[in-house]
Amino acid sequence: MGSFLPLIIQLISGAVGGNVAGAVMKNASLGTLGNSIAGIVGGGLGGQILAMLGAGGAAAAGGSMDMSSILSSVLGGGVGGGVLMAIIGMVKKAMAK
Numbered sequence: 001m002g003s004f005l006p007l008i009i010q011l012i013s014g015a016v017g018g019n020v021a022g023a024v025m026k027n028a029s030l031g032t033l034g035n036s037i038a039g040i041v042g043g044g045l046g047g048q049i050l051a052m053l054g055a056g057g058a059a060a061a062g063g064s065m066d067m068s069s070i071l072s073s074v075l076g077g078g079v080g081g082g083v084l085m086a087i088i089g090m091v092k093k094a095m096a097k
Contacts, residue, residue: 005065007044009073013083014043021082021089023039028089038088039081046080047073 018039022029030038050072 006069006073009070010043010047010077010080011040012043013074013077014039014041014046014084017043017078017081018085019084020078021085025086025089026030028086029095030089030092034088035085039084041058041081042080042084043077045084046078049080050076067086 007053015036016039019032020034021039022035028078029035
């Protein structure tokens, strides 16, 4: 279960990040469920990209979760979730015109 913990943190943080972005960008919001789904996908992607760049990835890959790898997972997931939700929301809004 230890190797799944960073991914779980990234997915949860992504859902939160997607909903925060939806609340800030009300005109691009996809609704709570849409924001959460986009955030979860973006959180997973953002966290994995951060890990590939070496930010907390080595400790998380080794199974040890220290505070810096937890914060990296939260940050990568939250930012990734918010960014993907914002992109999808803007594309959806542009297509509706």
